[in-house]
Amino acid sequence: MYTNYILVFIALVILFSSFVTVRQGTIAVVTIFGKYRRLLKPGLNMKIPLIEVIHSRVSIQNRSVELEFQAVTIDQANVYFKSMVLYSVNNPDEETIKNVAFKFINEQNFMQALIRTIEGTIRSFVASKKQSEVLSLRKDIVDHVKDQIDTVLESWGYHLQDLQINDITFDEVILTSMSRVVASNNLKAAAENEGQALLITKTKAAEADGNAIKIAANAEREAAQLRGQGIALFREEVAKGMTHAAKEMQTADLDTSVILFTMWTEAIKHFAENGNGNVIFLDGSSDGMKRTMEQMMSINVMDTITDKKKKS
Incomplete structure (x- = not known):
């Protein structure tokens, strides 16, 4: 009876050893007496018990x-x-x-x-x-x-x-030296950038100063032209006024020297108001006044002729 139990036990062991489970992603390599026999794919497989042996399981996963x-x-x-x-x-x-x-x-x-x-x-x-x-x-x-x-x-x-x-x-020494090299390169680049920025700033400032000088020069030139034109017009109007006044006084049979005396007094008044304390010597004789007025009249006539030539 014990023999029967042993035989049944051996039969069960042989039966269960005939089944082999292979996991997914794995391939089983089967050998017989140490020699390659075949491969078993994933899942439930059967092999010859006691003869076929699982040599290894090869994973085909990463x-x-x-x-x-x-x-x-x-x-x-x-x-x-x-x-x-x-x-x-x-x-x-x-x-x-x-x-x-x-x-x-x-x-x-x-x-x-x-x-x-x-x-x-x-x-x-x-x-x-x-x-x-x-x-x-x-x-x-x-x-x-x-x-x-x-x-x-x-x-x-x-x-x-x-x-x-x-x-x-x-190594730490090399890392330190590399950091110093990077830092020095950054400082060099920063210095170059600052130099370029300073050069651009100086250039722009010089250009601005030059433009300001040009604008001021043009403005001064235009102002001088306007002042000259104003003085010329003033002289022309004065000459016209004096001529008209002289004709009127001659028509009224009056002495034209009154005009000179009036202009003389106006000039002295203007000198006194705007002289700022400066001493001005004037020839107050009748001949001196007459000579001065003639010179002024001749200058005015010359300026008038010059302006007409420029306009023509």
Whole structure:
């Protein structure tokens, strides 16, 4: 009776071991006595109990790993990288899955090879560049790694989906010197901008002063012309008035010297009002007044002739 129970137990174990569940996104690799046999797709599968063995389960989903390592530039500067690698199985084909399952002893060996390959590729690239160039070559580093790694990963059955360099840093001394260089460049640029602004300000001020001088000169010239025209008109009107007055007095049989005396007294009055305390010597004799008036009349006549010539 005990034998029957044992046989039933063994039958149940064999029956249940014949069913295999494979998770979504995973492919199971089956071997017989250590030799590759077939693949099991996601879902419920059957295998030969005690003979077929699940060698490994290969994930075809995207996987990521973070890297932190150091490189040295051509000018002996230490550069520290923090990056993220995104990779996956190249495709779910049978040959690819076999390659992934049997290329490395285990997953740890594959990860070690992947990390060291990426680090070595970046180090060799950085070793040919100067420290001042590294920060601006982030995209070039990524492109270089992808070009170098893709072929190697495909031979392992994998594909590099993405490589992101999240952080690039240097030693504290280098960071301090870089900050000083940036600060000095900013100060230089600020000084150049201030110099240009000052030059523009000075230029505009000089142009404004020049325009003001031109405007003042033009205004003074126009004012002088107007003053000259006013004096000419005044003299002309005075001459006309004196001529008319002389004719009227001759018609009335009066002495024209009264006109000279009146003008003489008006002139003395004007001198007294506007002389500002200055001493002015005048010839008060009748001959002196007559001579002065004749000179004024002759000057007026000459100005009148000159104005007529200019107008013609």
